[in-house]
Structure formats: C-alpha cells, structure tokens
Amino acid sequence: MTTDMQTDFLVIGSGIAGLTYALKAAKQHPSRQVTVITKTRTDETNTKYAQGGIAGVWDEENDSYGKHIEDTLIAGDGLCNERVVEIVVKEGPERIREIIEYGARFDKDETGEYSLGKEGGHSENRILHHKDVTGKEVERALLEEMKQVANIQLINHCFVIDIITQHHLGYLVTKSTPDITCYGVYVLNERTNQIEKILARITLLATGGCGQAYRTTTNPRIATGDGIAMVYRAKGRIENMEFIQFHPTALYEPGVSPSFLITEAVRGDGAILRNRNEEAFMEKYDARKDLAPRDIVARAIDSEMKRTGTEYVYLDCREIDREKFLRHFPNIYEKCLSIGIDVMQQMIPVAPAAHYSCGGIKTDEWGRTSIQHLYACGECASTGLHGANRLASNSLLEAMVFGHRCFLDANAQIDAIAFAESIPDWKALSTTDPREMILITQSQKELQQIMSDYVGIVRTDVRLERAMKRLDLLFTETEELYRTTKVSPQLCELRNLITVGYLIVKGAQFRKESRGLHYNTDHQQKSELLQNIIL
Template structure:
C-alpha cells in the first residue's frame, strides 16, 4: 500500500515529536510520525539527569557553557554547532515548558539547577531524577492532542527510498542523492511505501549493539544504518560514550538502570569496595571529571583489582535530601535490597550515547537531499570526541527547531515521486530459523563489548572487524532469502553500526575523547 505525507518523521523521541509539533503548527502539509514500538518507548524516556541551559545569569553565561562543551569534547567539536545549541537553548527550554514539561523549581520560583560532571556551573534543569520521562510525557500529550499529526505506532522503517530504487546507480561519489520517503514494515508484517516531500530521521541511539547498555532494546542504530546503506555520510562513530555509573545488578543489562550524573554533582563519591576514593588519582576534578575520564578510570580499577563493579557513595549526605532529589533511584535500589542512604551503590560503566552519526549541517540537513537527521542518530559536531552531560536533550530540540524552519521554507520546492515501485519480496520464504537471528544478536553484543569497548587496541579491533564481516555475509544472505521481520532488520542494522564503529575506530590513529587505544600515544591535551 502507498501513503503520502509532506513530512515523514521516523522516530518518536524528543527530536521527532518536537519537530512534528513545529511543522504541524506551520500548516504546510500532512505530518506523520513512524514509531517502531509505542510512543512512550524512546531513549528520551530513559534520560534521568536533565537538560543543560544557561539560566542563572548572575553566575553563568554562554561563554562558560561553550567552553565546558569544547573541553569535554576534546577540542574537536564543531564550534558553530556548539554556539548554536548553547545560545538557542533558553528559547527551546521555553518551548518545552509551553508544551507542558515541568522542571523542578525552588520555593522562590527559580529553577532548581543541578551541576554535573564537566560543567563549571549549576545549569541543569531537571524533573526529580526522571527528566526524560517527564519531557516524553509532555510531548506525547501535545502530539496526541494535535489533529494535524498522524502517529503510526508499531511500524518499522526498513529502508529510505532513493533513486537507487528507481534503477539508477548510486554510489558514495554520486553528486546528488535524493530521498523520496521510506519503505515501512506494518504490524501485519507487510511492507508499505511511504512517499514524502521531506523525510526526517530521528531514530535515537545504538547502545543495543553492546551487551550492557542504559539504552532500551530498541536502540539498534536504525537511522545510521539506513542512511549508510543509502550512501549517505556518517561520521565520528568511534566516539561511543559509556556512562560511568549504571547500576550493577546481574541480569539487568538491556537496559541497565542508570545512576544519573547528577548524583555525583550532588556530592556522590566513587569508591572501591574497601571504601577508598580513587578518582583523584586520575583527574583533579575527582568524581566530577567528564564521563570519558571517569569511565576509563572505573574500567582500569575494575581490571586492576579483579572486581566487576565499584561503588558510588552518598551515605554522607542528608538521607531526606537524597530521597527528595533522587526518589526513583532510591526506590529502584531499595527494590534490590540497597538503601542508598545507608549503603553504597554498586555501579559499572555501560554503553550510553553515540556522539557520532548521520552528518548534518546547522539546519539538520544530511548529505542526502530532502533528508534531515536530528537527535542522537545525527552528528552535528556539538559533542566532538565526548558529550558533555545533559547536552543531548537540548541539542535534539534546538536542531528540531532548525530543521523545522528550514524544511518549512523548502517543502514547496519538492514533489512526490510517483514512480517509486512497491516493495518486492517475490520468491522469499517465511523464516523458520529464528534461532539464527537470536544467536547472531548475542554475538554482536559480545564482539562489541569485548573488542570495541572503553579501551581498544589494533588487535581487538581487527578481530571485531573479521567477526562482524562474517556475520554481515550470513545476515545479508538470510535477508535476501526470507520475508523480512523487525528482528531481522534490527540485526542487520546492528551489524552495520558495529562495522561503522569498528572501522572508524581503526582509522583514528590516536587517543581522542571517548576513543582510547593502547597502541597510540596520548595527544597533547591528555599529557600531564
């Protein structure tokens, strides 16, 4: 079946829903959100800490936030992207509030600001310790209440449509590649054709390619993989951020429960099982150092001491204040027998955030014409080699605004391409070997965690490359033989993303930001 929408949005987190609200308000055409599960299941919902924005003008300013972002990014950020996000953050905070988001305030009405690792000032707006869930709630209510936005839940985008599907030869050297929409798998396992004038990729993260991640199981890198297969430009995939402090609870790995960075900003101290605080050995900022430094330090201490986790200690803080600031973390830990006001929290690093992705300009435009990318699946250059805590949610809404303005201005320049053929699966068989998909899925997680993790080497990366290449050949062969399913498409995407992370890690012959390799010397910024 064929559908036509002026604005086709693939993904339903903060980026996709805020973009949808903005273009729907402009009344420039039909708007559709494609959501692979239900509207409430997105990476946004799992973000605990908050949203970074200069708010307290007596102590903070844009220059400080810009400087903190560039330092955390190891000085390879796109400065124009940094300036755009930081300076436009306050007005997008107002937009979030207008859509119904509630940020915590003090008794005097001022925002109750947190401070997190790498930030020089208190500038993190939050809602207790479940800020992402509060933003997702507000945006879902606003989107569902908007009659001009159609929502397609449990629909999975398989491929974006380009002139390749019309029989043209498309390569990475093609001067112009055009996106005409997407092929989408519906709940009845049939592939429909969605034609669009503008397509927006906002599929979120790819943490599910690792064994242990704070991301939901749906974070399989679909957007990056689809755009890469369509010969679009993907950049900086080697910069995978591991959150230093996920709750260590064997059996809970997808997702691992996040212990927010704000808990260290609040005064939490990282310690070994014997109670020794160790972070000062690695950075003068101690437990408040940027995430890449903290994650590597924890990884080193775990290996050196032969332990599978360290601890975060807030027992020295006022118990009632701790419960007030972190009610959900308190409740979660209590459910597994840990009273965080009296006992230290067992934590370890987990794959958390992709700093790279689909390369875009300041308007969110990708290298493929008529295709935008916003949110975690995009690479704006804001994060450089390492994301500063709480910069991701604000990046998503700032770039959603930029992409909305640009696409509203240009949507009338594009026509629907009615020559696009329907999906052809003639000759394919029903897959009776689902065990192959399940086992390959596990193998991807093992390969990425063992060989492309926090600390890397040429030997490990080569081994990952070889193993992924074999999985790629097997999976592509299966994809061509059987009728497609969501789990097969997700596996295919995960292998593509694992390949991109590994290839770009091999190509970077230095330690930089989140990419740390034992085979190359540290660059000048890391030398002490």
C-alpha cells in the same frame, strides 16, 4: 500491497527531537499532513530514559554562554564544531522555555526558582531537571501538546526498512553521486505484516542511538541504530562513530538489560566513587575528581575494576541528606531498595554501560544530511556539537535546538518539493519464514559480545582487527539469511546493528590516536591534525 501513503512531513522516531519538529511543522502548516512513525509505542524512546536533565544557561548572574560553550568544547576534546556549539548554547534557553510552555514541569527550590543541578564537566549549576525522570517528563509534555494538533498522524508498530532513493528506481548510486534524493521510506507494517511505501516531500530521521550493539547498555531495546544504518546503505555520510560514550555509573545487575542508569546528578549532589577497598579513587585520575567528564570517569572505573579484579565499583551516597536524596532521586532510591540496597546505609554497585553515540549521520547546522530532502536530529545525528565526547545533559538540549532548526529549513523548502512518481513496490527477496529464530537471536548476542570485549572503553589494534574479522562473518551469514527468508523487524535490527558495529570499528581503526571517548593503548598520543572520520 496496500495503496501508497503520502505525507508532506515524515518523521521517523517519536523522541524529543522528532516530536519537537513534528509539532512545529504541524502548527505552521495546518493544511499539510505530518506523519510520525515509530517501531513500537510512541513513548518508547531514548528520551524517556534520560534521567539527568537539560543543560542551559539559566542563572545569568553566575553563568554565561561563554562558560557553557567552553565546557562543551573542553569535553569534546578538540573535535566540536565551534559554530554549532555556539548555536546550541545560545538558542537552547529559548527552546527550554518552549517546552515549559508545553507544560514540562522542572523542579524548583523553596523560593520558587528553578533548582539547577551540576554534573560532570560543567563549571556551573545549569541543569534543569524533573526529579530523576527528566526525559519522561519532557516526552509527556510533548505528547500532551500533540493532542491539541489535528494534522499530526501517529503510526505505531511500523518498522522502517530502507530510505527510498534513485537506487530503487534502477540508477547506480554511490557515495560520489552528487544528488542522492530521499523520496520516502519502505516500512513493514507489523499489524498487516505487509511492506508498504510512505512517500514524503521531506523526511526527518530521529531514530535515536545504537546502545544495543553492546552487551551492557542503558539504552532501551529499540536502540539498534536503524537510522544510521539506513543512511549508510543509501550512500549517505556517517561520521565519528568511534566515539561511543559509556555512562560511568549504571547499576550493576548481571544479566539485566537494559541497565538501570544512576544519573550523574547523584555525583553532582555529593556522591563519591569508591573501589572494592572502599577507597575514593577519582582524585588519582583527575583534579575534578568525581565530577570529571564521563570519558575520564569511565576509564578510571574500568582501570580500578581491572586493577582490583572486580566487575563493579561502588557509588557512596551515604553522606547525602536523606530528604534531599528522596526529593531529587526517588526512582533511583526505589529501584535500589527493590534489589535490597538502602542507599542511605549501603553503597550502590555500579559499572560503565554503553550510553550514547556522539557520532552518527553527518549534518550541517540546519540538520541537512548529505541526501536531499532528508534531515536528521537527535542522537542519530552528528551535528558537530559533541565532538569526541558529549558533555552531560547536552543531548536533550541539542535535540530541541536541532528539531527547531530542521523545521525552519524544511519550512523554507516544502513548497518547492513534489512527491516522487512511479516508485516501485518493495521487491521481496523471499517469502519463506526463518526456520529457526535462534539464528537471529544468537547472532545478536555474538555481536554484542564482540563489541563489548573488543571495542569497549579501552581498545587496541589487535582487538579492533579481531572484531572486524568476526563482524565480517556475522555480516555474511546475516545477509544470506536476509536474502533467503522473509523480512522481519528482528532480522532488520540485526542487520542494522552489524552495520553500526562495522562503522564503529572502522572509525576506531582509522583514528590513530586516543581522543575523547576513543582510547587505544597502541595510540595514546593525540594527533596535532584534528579530523572527523567520515565513512
């Protein structure tokens, strides 16, 4: 066991949320240490894969805060926190200006004004973008800015196993314990293969989403719900996990994971969804046609696939001007061409894929979790912005706004928080290597199959009950493996995915209605009693 590490600000995750917070904390406190840890490379994040853009009120002649707020509330289907929606929409443009000052390059039109896109659920053009790789450009700008700051330490290939709380000091901690406190984390250092302690005054979780709980997802392999699972184990509050957003249009490539995303902005520029008979079908499902919110479009595609007996539908881009398409979507064009599809001549096969978790670690409007000295922001958090369904391109906006707000609150608290003393070393349950890795890899495939088949876009009570029974068995088998073999990142990710799967199913079982992204054919009517499902 190596010597304990201490840091003032600890950030778990290096996407837009974590880096926004880390930069601000480091600049405000040049004499304090800010540490960012990530389980792979620093730039391997969900942010990097965000294609569409950042929503924000930019054209005040045609757009307004009121319109953006209304669009967000409509998409959220009655479960948004209206105060949080107002905060994010109104504070968003200032955060976007900051990222531009860091060097982020958003596309401009011929006059030099920012080119604003339009996506499903938006009433106006308000999406700033960098071609079809906006997230990658934002991540680049943040990492470049961090090179100018001396007191940020980046640690790669370090897997966080658990949040350290009073539980590790021998105290009984339950969900009713009023003062659960985070003292830092236990991490598996993959370079030394040792489990170490990192103690922190304040910890921020910016661990991203959990798309890998499903067989088909646009999320990278790192998106295993680690932060959500750790907080649940630490008896923190999790909410609204039943609301998993399926992006309607992922490129259909059987056996390829993660799925390549075809951004919604393509439909914003005029692409049309067609079924196997080449019929445009969205007008049958919603007056907004191809620009309806994602939950509606995903269910419509699912319905057409079931009706026609196919595994995909088509996205028809053939009427979009070639130069415009190449300018806006060069990576999509190249990707499709690499598999033999010229989008100017042929339609793109697409199918829904797990994309975004609208629920997560419950926070207040300052990003505080139910555990003291622990903040959460980005996709792992449930701030109240998204409600039952996220409006397109609101996620990067939320990450920047809450990265800033977490910093403001942490900045006010940091001087009064001392490092914890006498934190015990990690107690290894076993030092035996697993005899067969297939026990882990096969269990993850089983989990993904269960979630995709029973807890997908359309659900029923029977499917949810069957999913829960199978998850119970997987949980029992995996916990036995955890007790009897050496800790590894693969085993920890499996545990976390099973926990996330359980939370999604349990939330879905509690919600006796269909709302937003949760559609249960046994409960198709919406309840008049709006509520968040807190687990």
